[in-house]
Amino acid sequence: MRRASCPTARTAALTVISVLTLAGTATAQTAAPAQPIDSAYTAKIRELTPTDPKWRFTTELVDYLPASSTVPTPLKALGYVPGTIGKLSHVADINRYFRAVAAAAPGRSRLVSLGMSDEDREELVLAVADEETIRRLDEYRAMAARLADPRGISPAERARLVREAKPIYWVLGSIHSPETGSPEMLMELAYRMVVDDGEFMRSIRSNVITLITPVQEVDGRDRMVDVYNQSKALKVPNRNLIYWGKYTAHDNNRDGMVVSQRITQNYMKGFLHWRPTITHDLHESVPFLYISTGTGPYNDEFDPITIAEWHTLAYNEITELTRRGLAGVWTHGFYDGWAPNYMMSITQFHNSTGRFYETYTSSGADCQTVNLGAAQAERQWYRPNPAVNGVRWCIRSNLNYQQSGVLLGLKYVGDHRTTFVENNIAKAERMIARGKSGPPYAFLIPRNQRHSAEAADLINLFRTHAAEIHEATSDFTVQRGPRVIEDRGPHAPSTSGAAATPSAATSAASRDTAVSDSATRAAAAARPATDSARGAGRAQARAGASTPVNVRAGDWIVRMDQPYTQMIRTMLAVQRYKPDDPSPYDDTGWTLDELRHVESYTIPDSSILARPMRPVTRDATIAGRVDGSGATILVKHLGDWRSAVFPWKAGARVTIADSAFAVNGTTYPAGTFIVADAPKAREAIRDLALVGNAVAAAPTVRSHAIALPRIAYIHTWQETQNEGWVRYSLDRMGIPYTYMADQKLRTPGVLDRYDVVIFPHSGQGGMSLVNGRPMIGPPIPWRASRETPHLGKWDETDDIRPGMGLEGAAQVRRFVERGGMLLVEGSTSRFPIELGLTPGVTEFQSRTLGARGAVFRAEQVTTSSPILYGYESKIFPVYFNQTPLFQVQTGGPGGGGGGGGGGGAATEGVDPAILAAQARARPRVVLRFLDRADSLGISGMLNNPQDLLGRPAVVDAPLGNGHVVMFAIRPFWRYQTQGTWALALNAIANWNNLTDPCEGSRCATPARVTDGGGTSRQ
């Protein structure tokens, strides 16, 4: 009976279990006496699990499989046991398996759809519990919903809920497609949980409602399986996945704040449907099992109970797994807990507990001999039992770790069921109480503001997060106060005015001199506020003191005396990431109303809670309008994307005023749109929430016609995540473009048909874009085939390795020289610099700057670049992430600095025409980072700001007849930065009129409408 595969070094008890379970009787382990073991499956599990004289890679919880006469095993359904080397399952097979389990075990499970992906693959949720619980599942859901919002609950009802309700624990697989193990594991877990009649599992089923989502990123999963299979067939190393979902890759886990992507929306809806007590994401990276707690700094909005639960659960699983002989189970030293943008943030910021695992990946479905660097294998205070080198690690090791850990977590939560239910309700109660007992009591978002439709979008985002929104039903006055500062300090500043405006935290002076917190705040309070999204009269509130604000009927109010306010608090707070904090894991600042150029007020005045208001029951909308009558409509550009996109939507030729003008006593600034009155134009104005003024005749002002550009949009075959966010934004706005890979630029004449080339950040420098991937091994196609049915789709190629080559680079140069516009952002800005397309622009390397993913103030430099049309404030917030830092030579020969567009002095005897041509060829700084250390930072990390002060943020570099427009900032960052979209759109719409249209005295001449269309188009 003894099987050769049984490891000799196991404990005697475990050996007995092995023998007995393989014999099919299972009396010694936790299963009920009569339940037979699936011996073929069990033998496979053991064969696939590496053995080692010292370490174990499995536990008694998962080293066997109980047999069932009704529920098919994964082996029966798929033909292989999860964790079989070389086998990864497609979504259709996984989903089919979950359906089969649900159909075969209706008493203990219920399958529901979580929603469809961008590519119409389904995400599933399988609920598992005992028969009584599944029968009453909707009652338990209702209990969870009542617990989530305990307002008005009677003590008796509360006591009943705490007694009866069950924790809902949601386990989610593979949000990150290259992390391949969890969908395989979750198939086996689903089977095990509905079939196993051992006491351990019966206890879980009776005390916990377990939800299993086998795959979150369903589109990326299918591509990953194809890529894995293709790599095997080609005998090339498993490689990075290019497309995961339609738009996002790894950043599908950075959308939890703005909920823009389909799978995030599905998660949000799933969360609100189930109100899970705990969610548990299964990731793979560090060895062997990292259990989330994080290094801190933790976001201020976490209830201390949530943080305690992370640690409680982590240490339970560490103890249990370590005792079972598993190496490398640890916590703390990975990830910080600061940014609110992860998928699990939706859980975290709605009074539940979100957690995750990182197990050691098997890079597909393979085996390896573990060979870790010291940093990963070292013993640390938080890792007394580190991962070990020299052992064999297979996909099944990963599955065993994940599955054992999850089961131990479920058991613990079930064993402490009342505690977790009580914690859940307590967190909601504390949140409500906090909104009644201390500032802020509300946030106020005026309906009537410059970017009112963007404000409405923000309100709707809050509604997506299940926050209640009210609107004032009459005018009244309350006190407004300074913003909340998130620095792990006291939550709410007092109304005394001692709290800081945003950028205080990031002042170099305050850091260098190590002034006390209160001194920093006081200094900040004394500083004038300069922001932008706010009207001048409102700036005073930013200075710290409480001042009155007039609330108008219809203004939106977000009360804080409700359960789901954490996400809103953190979105409208400013973040301070301190210099001595650990290196941040992700963004450090995200103040969303700043990034979106929306006006909001923090209300420290409790009287607002008693003011007249009513609940908003549907999404907020703002409709535009046309005032007056006449043949011509004038539309002011408001410096937002809705204005900037108007030429694409107007259905008629749109011209743009080159300078300010007045009609009927109203002044219109440069950038105002002029369009003939027509139904389509009116429709666009209404839909975009713009305001048009119909006038009798076209004004006498110099203007240029918009020639809507033909856009080539370039991606690389190295990564698509960053361009994915830009593409998503353009798609949302409905801006047409032709999508092509950089290697297409090798094709002669490929850019002849285009006017604008958009080349978004791709995480690579200039020459690596030219070179592409190493030309080693066979061609690697990316297209649909019988073997790879899920590749292709968004683009395809016979070989992903080549970059654009020098031919492509030369074509881009010719494209610009003949009058095209190349728009680059972030890392792709290095491409024109390194290829010499932007003389006078270089990249500066800072050794000291710390500006990781944060919000900064930028100021306008030129007075009349079309890129700045509509931006009324000279200073406004932008998002920037550490690099690139531009150095621009803007003056005459030898001139330096990053400043404005001054020209060199004219030398006698030199042809003025040549001097003028020289001046026209110089790069112009359009926007630069503020040059004041005390005001540069708005939110997030800013250490050693010297190298960022006054540094160019947007540069317009002429080349031949065309332009390279370079963004150091990221105008389309993660669907958060709507406030800067218009900078890019303005550049695109005015691609053939970027040279200062009012250079010299041209704008002073009598106005005429010039025909910009076709003049420089080829």
Ligand SMILES: [Zn+2]
């Ligand atoms: Zn991951």
